[in-house]
Amino acid sequence: MLRLNNVSKNFGGLPALSNVSVEVPEGKLTALIGPNGAGKSTLINCITGVIPPSEGEILFRGENIAAMPPHLIRRSGIARTFQNLKTFPRLTVLDNVLTGLSCEGGSSMLMAMLRLPYLRTRERQLKLRALEALDRFSLSGKAKWPATALPYGDKKRVELARATVGNPHLLLLDEPVAGLNADETAAVGEQLKRLRSEGLTMLLVEHDMDLVMTIADQVVVLDSGKCIASGTPDEVRRNPLVLEAYLGKMDATA
Amino acid sequence: MTSKQKLFYFISLHRTGLTVALFCVFILLLPLVTDNPYTLGVTNLIAIHAIVVLGLNLFIGYAGQISLGHAAFFGLGAYGSAIATVNYELSPWLAMLLLAFIVAFVALLIGVPALRLSGHYLAMATLGLNFVFHIIALQWDSLTGGPSGFAGIQPLSIGEFEFYDEVRLHYLIWIITLICLLLSLNLVRSGVGRGMAALAGDQTAAAALGVDTARTKIKVFVLSAVFASIAGSLFAHTYMFVSPDTFNIFKGTEFAIMVVIGGMGSVWGSLLGAAFLTILPEWMDAFETYKDFVHGGILVLVLIFLPQGLITGLVENIKIRLTLRRQKNAASE
Numbered sequence: 251m252l253r254l255n256n257v258s259k260n261f262g263g264l265p266a267l268s269n270v271s272v273e274v275p276e277g278k279l280t281a282l283i284g285p286n287g288a289g290k291s292t293l294i295n296c297i298t299g300v301i302p303p304s305e306g307e308i309l310f311r312g313e314n315i316a317a318m319p320p321h322l323i324r325r326s327g328i329a330r331t332f333q334n335l336k337t338f339p340r341l342t343v344l345d346n347v348l349t350g351l352s353c354e355g356g357s358s359m360l361m362a363m364l365r366l367p368y369l370r371t372r373e374r375q376l377k378l379r380a381l382e383a384l385d386r387f388s389l390s391g392k393a394k395w396p397a398t399a400l401p402y403g404d405k406k407r408v409e410l411a412r413a414t415v416g417n418p419h420l421l422l423l424d425e426p427v428a429g430l431n432a433d434e435t436a437a438v439g440e441q442l443k444r445l446r447s448e449g450l451t452m453l454l455v456e457h458d459m460d461l462v463m464t465i466a467d468q469v470v471v472l473d474s475g476k477c478i479a480s481g482t483p484d485e486v487r488r489n490p491l492v493l494e495a496y497l498g499k500m501d502a503t504a
Numbered sequence: 505m506t507s508k509q510k511l512f513y514f515i516s517l518h519r520t521g522l523t524v525a526l527f528c529v530f531i532l533l534l535p536l537v538t539d540n541p542y543t544l545g546v547t548n549l550i551a552i553h554a555i556v557v558l559g560l561n562l563f564i565g566y567a568g569q570i571s572l573g574h575a576a577f578f579g580l581g582a583y584g585s586a587i588a589t590v591n592y593e594l595s596p597w598l599a600m601l602l603l604a605f606i607v608a609f610v611a612l613l614i615g616v617p618a619l620r621l622s623g624h625y626l627a628m629a630t631l632g633l634n635f636v637f638h639i640i641a642l643q644w645d646s647l648t649g650g651p652s653g654f655a656g657i658q659p660l661s662i663g664e665f666e667f668y669d670e671v672r673l674h675y676l677i678w679i680i681t682l683i684c685l686l687l688s689l690n691l692v693r694s695g696v697g698r699g700m701a702a703l704a705g706d707q708t709a710a711a712a713l714g715v716d717t718a719r720t721k722i723k724v725f726v727l728s729a730v731f732a733s734i735a736g737s738l739f740a741h742t743y744m745f746v747s748p749d750t751f752n753i754f755k756g757t758e759f760a761i762m763v764v765i766g767g768m769g770s771v772w773g774s775l776l777g778a779a780f781l782t783i784l785p786e787w788m789d790a791f792e793t794y795k796d797f798v799h800g801g802i803l804v805l806v807l808i809f810l811p812q813g814l815i816t817g818l819v820e821n822i823k824i825r826l827t828l829r830r831q832k833n834a835a836s837e
Contacts, residue, residue, distance in 0.1 A: 353714025
């Protein structure tokens, strides 16, 4: 589904990613882990077009999206959530989720100003879909709330609802459980499993190893901008390079 | 549902339409309540300002950008209409339409490079634009009449029916203002409007949701310039005289302050903001002298205490309080 070939990104000569090649297979949940500063967020930003890569290609369903602007990448089917929440505090929960359907376009500014009958019908359909998405993430009771009044865990779920309402092919999750307690983390884990069972391909960046090891089909490990290992959770757990990256070099005399 | 509940449901479902209908009735009846030309003169000026502010609020409040130079587009419409109808004897309506297209084109030419900027830089660029316009209006004597202004503009008319007294102008101007109000309401309640709101909230997030941020900014800029141009044409034909100082940089900032007072991202607030700042000098004689102090003072106070704008800020605070209280009550039950 998504394939990165030798992707590199330099910030003023400083390499943040060097020759990273990753394959995200269709219908699977791939986890991307690594110590702080390994380049995980940079990689997500490269895929979504926020920061175009310096070199390499990013193939999404056979098409190179490496030089495309973010909105076209979303329209081609890649949705994302953000590490630091980016819900819109002034909009209601329902409107927040509705913005997730911006990718479908469908009306020009002029048409919107005239509010032609076909647009009203369309608007009703979009609203129904948004309400359905809210229901899936157990937020229906709060549809009319201003998003800023929601507790943190609910805001995270609003982001998930907003990212999935437009039926993306691939969902990139940047630390979806950071700051959540154990119960909330488990709940998000269940939701991710459900999304996978519905056939959604996901790339998950996460520090919570329990979550990663229980739900990921495949784990990719980044360290200092290089891909140092990949495989099933068990393989990665036993990989000495990974242990080294996380725990430091084993002292030979110890 | 009981009939009472049904009624409330109907009201909440159609609240925007009902508010617009009520407001239309108010406008329709106003000249019957008072035919004092002074009062209607003030409300007409409010309506003209409101058209500019509606467009500018879409740009500032919804698309999240800033412009301190919309008096330039207002002035282009006004001087354009004056020159086209007096020097070239064009029909005023045709001139108004033509000017709207020309201003759209000018806004596009300016917007494409200027909207790569944001924040203070965009504020300075738009202020500069307004400054340039003011100087041209002042210096190009042969075309604009220079500092003494441009006189002899004819009132608008339909056939033999001329819009020259306050009551006739009241209906003409307010109908156009109401159309602009409706168009704005439709826009902000559409998918395009939500994309704009997303853009104002967070540009990176909006782009990640599929909003073409660069194009949306330019489109809203052009739209707001067209609104300002139409308001300018109406202004020229209403007062039959235009002079450069009506379109100086202070006017440009005044429009931005109207947006801030009414509330960023509030269509109805635009009307209130325009009304407040238009009426203020009429009430206070001393205002004219200390105008810039009062404007600056209002701007600073509102931005410190209610950064979303006076009216929107208050309404939003109440909404959030109510939601939190309901949540608390629900939890304690």
